[in-house]
Amino acid sequence: MIDAVLRAGFFRRPIAARAAAQTALPLRAVVIVACALAIGAAAWFGDPSGYLQADPALARLLRGMALIKGAAVIAAVGAVLWRFGFPVSKPVALAYALGSGVLAGSTMLIWQLTLIPFAAVLFHASALGMLIVGWRER
Numbered sequence: 817m818i819d820a821v822l823r824a825g826f827f828r829r830p831i832a833a834r835a836a837a838q839t840a841l842p843l844r845a846v847v848i849v850a851c852a853l854a855i856g857a858a859a860w861f862g863d864p865s866g867y868l869q870a871d872p873a874l875a876r877l878l879r880g881m882a883l884i885k886g887a888a889v890i891a892a893v894g895a896v897l898w899r900f901g902f903p904v905s906k907p908v909a910l911a912y913a914l915g916s917g918v919l920a921g922s923t924m925l926i927w928q929l930t931l932i933p934f935a936a937v938l939f940h941a942s943a944l945g946m947l948i949v950g951w952r953e954r
Contacts (some may be wrong), residue, residue, distance in 0.1 A: 854921030862928025884909040
C-alpha cells in the first residue's frame with residue numbers, strides 16, 4: 817500500500833515548489849550578504865564615542881532602542897528567508913532583499929549613534945515598504 821501511494825506521487829512536491837526550492841538558497845544568500853554588508857558599512861561609518869562621553873544615559877537609551885529594533889530586524893529577515901521557500905517574483909525578491917539590508921544597516925547606525933534621525937526614517941520606511949510589498953504581493 818505504501819509503495820502504491822509513493823508511486824502515485826502523493827508525496828511529491830509540485831513543480832512550482834521544486835523550482836522555488838532551487839532558487840531559495842541563492843535568494844537567501846543574497847539577503848544574508850546584503851544584511852552583512854549593510855551592518856559592516858554602518859559599523860565602519862559610525863563612531864559612538866562622542867555620544868557615549870557627552871550623555872551616557874541618552875546613549876544607553878538609544879542603544880536599548882537599537883536592540884529592540886534589532887529584534888524586529890531578526891524577525892523580519894527570518895520571515896523573508898522563510899518566504900523565499902515559496903515561488904516569488906524578481907521584483908518582490910529584490911524589494912525584500914533591499915528592505916532587509918536597509919533594516920539591518922539602519923539599526924546598526926542607531927547602535928553606533930550615528931545619523932540617528934536619518935537611520936530612524938530609513939528603518940521605518942523600509943519596514944513599511946516591506947509590509948506593503950507583503951500585503952500587495954500576489
